[in-house]
Amino acid sequence: MSAVGGAAQGGESLLFLTDEQLRKGIEAMFFAYRGFTADPDRILENHAYGRAHHRAIHFINRQPGLTVNTLLSVLGVTKQSLNRVLRTLVEDGLVESRVGRRDKRERHLFLTEKGAALERELSDAQRARMRAAYRAAGPAAVAGFRQVLEAMMDPDLRRFYQMMRDGGA
Amino acid sequence: MSAVGGAAQGGESLLFLTDEQLRKGIEAMFFAYRGFTADPDRILENHAYGRAHHRAIHFINRQPGLTVNTLLSVLGVTKQSLNRVLRTLVEDGLVESRVGRRDKRERHLFLTEKGAALERELSDAQRARMRAAYRAAGPAAVAGFRQVLEAMMDPDLRRFYQMMRDGGA
DNA sequence: GATTTTATGTCAGCCTTGTTGACTTTCCAA
DNA sequence: TTGGAAAGTCAACAAGGCTGACATAAAATC
Incomplete structure (x- = not known):
């Protein structure tokens, strides 16, 4: 692997980073991200959901009971955009939205058993690719x-x- | 860094990969990709272009003279989708489309000076983040x-x- | 030479997922 | 008690994916 030379370049940096090396890193991110999303995308098609649903499901699974506002920050979208996705997930019985006990304005989000099942299906596929890549590397x-x-x-x-x-x- | 234990696990694998470790890798990809696209996205807003334009410009710069079909395969979108983007870039004088000499059905794509200028602006920003990340790591x-x-x-x-x-x- | 295939472009229409803006309801906290 | 935060909703719009249908030119093949 000659991706990065170790030669010191002036006193400023420990790495000798050519534009070419940086560009290769950029392309690696682009192509790898395509692979990263490919398997879940295929599964989501069968369920008539999109990537936005996947992201919501992922983080609700990670932090059961997180509030809508927190999820908003994590995902970096507007509440209108998230709300559309969340509404379909609640309607379809994948996500449960519980009114906060301390602060009743807040809604705490949880996966139902059905939601957890889809989460497993999606993350099984994504983890399988991740595991393979980790093992190869x-x-x-x-x-x-x-x-x-x-x-x-x-x-x-x-x-x-x-x-x-x-x-x- | 205890992200990955080195313990051999049975005879099957050299890595001990828990679901938790794999999930962290998945989240790292998600959050890092957000950062990866953030700087170019800001620049593109000022020029009334989107990520799709950026991707086309990137690969035309990388392989000057590549054909539309090749670019299609690299980007993984339909010709209709690419064409919409490419048309605006040609109209705005950022990309030049030359009829092939050997095969006149083909169009070979090149950045104009104006196109190369935008490419530099975009990739300077993206490379700066990449360089910083490389140096930190x-x-x-x-x-x-x-x-x-x-x-x-x-x-x-x-x-x-x-x-x-x-x-x- | 006629036919088929390939490369490209284009029109129309659809979907998802992002945006902004405006407005309401609920309800905590000063 | 009132201001403001949290949440939800409606409407309208844009980017950028998609499919399907069709046109044209040129290469390739029969």
Whole structure:
């Protein structure tokens, strides 16, 4: 692997990063993300749902009882956009929306058994690809993968991500 | 980093991959991709273009003279979808479409000076984030990052990606 | 030379998923 | 008790996917 040379370049950096190397990283993200979403997308077609539903289901599963507002921040969409998705999921009996006990304005979101079943179907497929990639690349590569991705996140999202890591289900 | 334990698990695998670790990888992809597209998205807003235009511009820059059909395969969209984007780029004088010399059915795509200028603006921003992430994570992490992403791609796209790596501009 | 296939472009219409803006209801907290 | 936050809803719109149908030119094949 000659993706990154170790040569020091001036005093500023420890890495010798050519534009070409950076461009390859950009393309790797693009192509890998396509693969990343391909399997769930195929499953969602059969259920007449889209990626937006998948994302909502994923995070509701991760943090059962999270509020709509929290989910809004995590997903980075408007409440109108999320509401459309959430409404169909509630109507179809995949998600339950419970009024908050302490603050009754808030709605706490939970997967029903039916919702959990779809979540499993989706994440089984996505994890299978992830597992295969991890195995092909090896443990050291996986650690690096996670480090770079974390460094690419916006700070707010990184905090979210790390909270989920530490506290996660 | 305790993201991945090195313990051998039976004879089947070298990695001990819990569901939790895989889920964290999935979330890392999701949040990192948001960051990955954030800077170009902001720039594109000012020019009244979208991500679809960015993708076309990126690959035309990478492989000047590529045909419409090739670009179609790389992007994985329908010709109608691509055509809409390409038409506006040609009309606005960012992309030039030249009839093929050997095969006159083909159109070869090139960036004009104006197109190259926008490409630079977009990729400068994206590379800056990439560079920062690479520096924060270090050379070993970068190699691992690329390995895992490559392993996540669909085989067809992986071939494309590797071709661009070897032959690339 | 006639026919078929390929590459491209285009029109029309549809869907998902994002957006903004306006408005209502609920209800916590100062 | 009132201001403002949380949530929901309606309407309208845009980007960017999709399918299907059709046109044209040129290459390839029979």
